[in-house]
Amino acid sequence: MKQYTLGLPPELVDALEHLAGRDEKAIGDILRDALRNDLRRRTRARTDRVSRILAPLRAQLADDLADASDWYDLQHRLQAHGYQFVRCGGGLSLRDTDGQHVCNASEIGHGHAQLTRRFGRSIPQASQVMALTG
Secondary structure (H helix, E strand, O other): OOOOOOOOOHHHHHHHHHHHHHHOOOHHHHHHHHHHHHHHHHHHHHHHHHHHHHHHHHHHHHHHHHHOOOHHHHHHHHHHOOEEEEEEOOEEEEEEOOOOEEEEHHHHOOOHHHHHHHHOOOOOOHHHHHHHHO
16 A cells, blocks of 8 residues: 655644544544545546536437548548547547537547557548548
């Protein structure tokens, strides 16, 4: 187990000591439980975002993502909906016509690695795609 040192304000230390005494638990256990619960909450919030916001987008693009024959075809199909994929770090970002990030490709079920395997190569540079899809 990795050790960390935390600087806590006095009122938080008092509250932790009170809880530890009341519940007969070590402060470290209380902190680990609190962090674990917060991480679960954050994961649920992300899952809820995907369900609520990205599910309609995923449904809108599903056929085009499934039927595209190559990167150029895929970009052309996405453009018809007002989107495009752009390299972003090691993955792909779905951008709208204003260039604003909408989501990661993996969030709509088609990550860069998966599409690279399917199309036999990584996404071409944007200038190459735009020149061919015009």
